[in-house]
């Protein structure tokens with residue numbers, strides 16, 4: 720997938736694991752897809768996260784839903800799982816394996832990296848990252864060990880320095896604040912709880928999608 724295609728697909732990047740919803744995750748993903756998400760990440764993490772067989776089975780079922788509608792299916796952290804099920808890509812943080820190592824393992828799968836400052840961004844880009852996850856943009860309860868809230872300053876800084884790699888903002892994002900990420904030069908927003916815990920998952924996804932579609936900054 721070219722950077723341009725990736726840029727389009729990253730508009731509404733839904734991220735979920737079994738611990739992020741109090742319903743069947745398959746139903747939540749189905750409804751999010753109906754609401755217009757464009758990218759999906761399976762992130763099985765935290766208290767009560769599934770392991771081994773259970774994690775593999777859920778991953779395969781979620782992947783099947785994404786395949787049906789041609790939405791890229793990304794696995795967070797677990798490179799071996801991503802390779803085992805031939806996922807479309809992986810997402811890693813600074814505390815995971817080095818980007819160069821992961822790139823060697825996954826070949827030309829999509830490789831997303833969480834970056835929190837200019838140095839991490841340059842390193843990750845030179846090591847072969849395809850997109851950056853930057854945040855937390857706003858306060859979030861979902862990731863208990865999140866770095867300090869940073870707003871859109873790093874997104875702006877990277878764009879001001881002419882760095883055009885696809886970027887999504889993440890952390891506390893919903894329909895009312897998603898536009899700030901787009902206006903700062905982000906290509907899309909990543910969302911967990913504003914969709915996964917919404918009374919109407921479909922409506923939540925639809926409203927955020929509408930917001931990013933109207934605020935798509937012309938590059």
Ligand SMILES: Cc1ncsc1CCOP(=O)(O)O
Nearest residue numbers: 859861862890891910911912
């Ligand atoms: C995984 C992650 N990385 C930075 S904040 C965050 C959690 C985002 O969850 P929510 O969209 O519910 O704030």
Ligand SMILES: C=C1C=NC(C(F)(F)F)=NC1=N
Nearest residue numbers: 795810833851852887889909
């Ligand atoms: C910690 C994370 C930060 N960013 C992203 C993404 F939105 F995909 F870029 N995913 C994560 N799991």
Ligand SMILES: [Mg+2]
Nearest residue numbers: 796811812815
């Ligand atoms: Mg990680």
